[in-house]
Amino acid sequence: MPTFNLITEPWIPVREGAAHKLVSLEAALLEAHRYNRIEDPSPLVTVSLHRLLLAVLHRALAGPEDAEQAAEWFEEGFDANRVRAYLERYRHRFDLFHPEAPFYQVADFGPERSSRSWTVLAPELNSDNNKVLFDHTITSRPRPLLPAEAARLLVSNQTFAISAGKSVLCHTATAPVATAALALVLGDNLHQTLCLNLVPYSEREHAQDAATWEQPPLKVTDMADCEAARGSAKGIVHRYTWLARSVRLHPESEGGQTVVRWIAYASGIRYEEAAVRPDPMVAFRRDPKDPTKVYPLGFREGRALWRDYASLLPRPGGHSLGVADHARNLCSALSGTFGERKLPVFVAGFANDQAKIELWRGEVYQLPEAVLSDREVWRFVESNLEKAEAMGQRLSSAARALAKELLTLGDRQPHRDDIGRLAQSFPHHTAYWSVLEQRFGEWLEGLKADFDEAQLTQRWQEALEQAARRAWQLTRLAAGDDARALRAIYKSEGILFSHIYQQKEVTGATGR
Numbered sequence: 420m421p422t423f424n425l426i427t428e429p430w431i432p433v434r435e436g437a438a439h440k441l442v443s444l445e446a447a448l449l450e451a452h453r454y455n456r457i458e459d460p461s462p463l464v465t466v467s468l469h470r471l472l473l474a475v476l477h478r479a480l481a482g483p484e485d486a487e488q489a490a491e492w493f494e495e496g497f498d499a500n501r502v503r504a505y506l507e508r509y510r511h512r513f514d515l516f517h518p519e520a521p522f523y524q525v526a527d528f529g530p531e532r533s534s535r536s537w538t539v540l541a542p543e544l545n546s547d548n549n550k551v552l553f554d555h556t557i558t559s560r561p562r563p564l565l566p567a568e569a570a571r572l573l574v575s576n577q578t579f580a581i582s583a584g585k586s587v588l589c590h591t592a593t594a595p596v597a598t599a600a601l602a603l604v605l606g607d608n609l610h611q612t613l614c615l616n617l618v619p620y621s622e623r624e625h626a627q628d629a630a631t632w633e634q635p636p637l638k639v640t641d642m643a644d645c646e647a648a649r650g651s652a653k654g655i656v657h658r659y660t661w662l663a664r665s666v667r668l669h670p671e672s673e674g675g676q677t678v679v680r681w682i683a684y685a686s687g688i689r690y691e692e693a694a695v696r697p698d699p700m701v702a703f704r705r706d707p708k709d710p711t712k713v714y715p716l717g718f719r720e721g722r723a724l725w726r727d728y729a730s731l732l733p734r735p736g737g738h739s740l741g742v743a744d745h746a747r748n749l750c751s752a753l754s755g756t757f758g759e760r761k762l763p764v765f766v767a768g769f770a771n772d773q774a775k776i777e778l779w780r781g782e783v784y785q786l787p788e789a790v791l792s793d794r795e796v797w798r799f800v801e802s803n804l805e806k807a808e809a810m811g812q813r814l815s816s817a818a819r820a821l822a823k824e825l826l827t828l829g830d831r832q833p834h835r836d837d838i839g840r841l842a843q844s845f846p847h848h849t850a851y852w853s854v855l856e857q858r859f860g861e862w863l864e865g866l867k868a869d870f871d872e873a874q875l876t877q878r879w880q881e882a883l884e885q886a887a888r889r890a891w892q893l894t895r896l897a898a899g900d901d902a903r904a905l906r907a908i909y910k911s912e913g914i915l916f917s918h919i920y921q922q923k924e925v926t927g928a929t930g931r
Contacts, residue, residue: 421677423515423566430567451610462767462781467578474659479505486748493614512632520636528667533683536561540572563678580663586685589645594663599715600768604746628654651693699741702730718770729801762786787866817915824907850890858882
């Protein structure tokens with residue numbers, strides 16, 4: 420039987436200066452200060468590998484207790500002896516092909532129960548139920564997959580598996596945070612990144628929590644019992660390492676190398692939400708219609724994530740992004756090490772429609788300098804983003820009114836579906852939000868520790884007005900310039916301009 424132990428074999432892709440290389444799990448943890456970052460072409464793999472490293476550190480070091488201990492690790496490194504002792508204790512559970520306890524898999528799940536192309540692990544590749552985008556891999560003849568790549572895809576799939584109907588075992592439920600955008604605060608190197616995201620982990624939580632590899636290996640009989648194969652997270656590490664799918668890699672020998680072409684693949688442990696603390700890597704957005712409700716922040720087709728940027732900022736009370744809160748506290752504990760620098764946040768995830776993945780993204784945002792001060796900036800940012808949404812809604816209302824006027828013939832009223840289709844064909848939405856995305860980044864630069872709220876509010880209002888006017892001008896051009904179009908434009912644009920003038924009176928903006 421082949422072996423590929425993740426503790427010692429190179430499989431984690433890292434950037435070290437100009438070099439891109441693979442390193443083992445132990446090296447990624449204990450030599451992290453040498454590497455700039457984990458770097459994989461897939462943002463889903465990149466964030467999943469970080470999540471795995473964080474899980475190992477939480478369990479090996481039983482902490483950090485608080486930001487002060489995290490600061491100590493930040494400056495002095497991790498206790499290498501404790502990390503090595505932990506890895507040695509569970510060494511056999513990190514073997515990808517172990518006959519009785521393969522890493523993140525179900526050992527007795529054989530090809531007689533399920534035999535599928537390994538491409539089912541990668542959402543961007545063709546498989547028997549993936550939506551084909553740009554890839555046309557022939558699933559009946561998959562290319563050989565090396566163990567290192569198989570391990571990366573396995574970790575990513577267990578993190579981002581989404582519901583896909585019934586399998587040969589049970590219903591394939593969605594992994595705990597699969598539909599959320601996972602956030603990671605970035606440091607100057609991998610060691611700093613790990614410390615910035617190692618949120619406080621109490622002794623009590625450590626005692627009741629467990630990583631998947633610390634629990635008895637599951638068998639097919641466990642997973643096939645649909646009532647029993649469900650559960651709730653015991654703690655953040657249990658959630659970080661949730662066994663969302665029953666997988667078994669079937670290794671082959673080809674040219675003296677161990678490769679994988681076929682895997683067994685089916686449902687795993689069905690996740691049921693419990694009253695444990697929110698996932699530290701998940702941000703939450705408020706329901707605009709009911710502020711008492713919050714939802715995990717995720718990628719959505721047609722809506723850029725920056726429009727919910729305030730969700731990434733530290734805020735008092737619940738439903739704050741845990742890693743951002745911790746990074747802020749850690750920076751305070753480091754007392755000046757970070758100075759006036761900003762904190763970049765990497766956000767990764769995908770958008771899906773009825774279990775079909777539409778896109779996956781990895782984006783980097785800068786937390787403004789002001790979050791490291793004593794000021795609470797999230798509400799200020801949120802209120803200004805709400806102004807952008809209000810302006811966008813007025814713009815859309817004006818476009819819809821324009822469409823209605825263009826389609827109205829005499830006393831005959833157009834059908835609302837026709838109005839909607841014509842309004843959607845106008846360029847106002849894309850023009851407005853694409854311009855604002857750049858302006859928002861520039862505006863954030865002004866959020867320094869001593870920022871002037873009135874001045875920044877006025878500057879943002881001017882940016883909104885300019886973007887809205889430009890978007891409306893493009894929409895006017897799309898409507899045409901004959902007499903009927905001009906009348907329709909005249910009747911509809913007041914919806915937008917009345918809002919602009921009203922806001923100028925409130926903020927004192929001086930735009931046109």
